Amino acid sequence: RNVAQADASLKAGKWQRSKYVGVSLVGKTIAIMGFGKVGSEVARRAKGLGMDVIAHDPYAPVDRARAIGVDLVSFDDAISTADFISLHMPLTPSTTKIFNDETFAKMTKGVRLINVARGGVVDEEALLRALDNGTVAQAALDVFFEEPPPKDSKLVHHENVTVTPHLGASTTEAQEGVALEIAEAVIGALKGELAATAVNAPMVSAEVLPLPRTILLYLQHNAHSASV
Ligand SMILES: NC(=O)C1=CN([C@@H]2O[C@H](COP(=O)(O)OP(=O)(O)OC[C@H]3O[C@@H](n4cnc5c(N)ncnc54)[C@H](O)[C@@H]3O)[C@@H](O)[C@H]2O)C=CC1
């Protein structure tokens, strides 16, 4: 129902019921691009709203998708059949600007795009063109190529775009969860346990590689620095 725009309109003293007619989700197809922790939870909720859910993820296990009634499909099949496309893949060299003029051209006219992953997976200039030519009817963006985006960003000010300032993980509960997870990981690492969630460390325990922990951490840190 265009809640954000309708809220701003009513607060500005207007009563525009016909302007803010929305679309139903029941029976619509949503493509989840990236079927990991967030994507699979979005899929569960979309199912609950009566949507048909398809997903694209080159690495997701088929049985995990099947268990919640989701079909894993190719990138092109996902974007060309969906009414809604929700992005949940990481930003990597192969996903950078994966949504561009060429891929927008394959989408159903009037598709709605949600990006709560990373701004860099979308070519923002191409998204503006797709919004202006009606390929994308509406976009909801939580993330931007540059954060914060420039004050005069045409995307931010576009009437068919709803924006939030990178609030995807911003609930009291989620932030407590993150704090606890980090504290537990640090305690575990200092005890010499495997650092299962470290992005810059090999999964080798202190027993296997018998070096003092401080030297291990130093080596792990510098291995990462050397590789970026
Ligand atoms: N807006 C926000 O505040 C937040 C944003 N994020 C973003 O959302 C992303 C997803 O988060 P999680 O689900 O926790 O990560 P995750 O690692 O559990 O899931 C990412 C999934 O994307 C898949 N993937 C990798 N390359 C792909 C490709 N080329 N095409 C399709 N799928 C691909 C992976 O196989 C994996 O299943 C994160 O990388 C992060 O950038 C995450 C949390 C909060």
Ligand SMILES: O=C(O)C(=O)COP(=O)(O)O
């Ligand atoms: O966890 C993520 O990937 C997020 O995007 C959340 O953002 P933050 O870590 O709160 O800056």
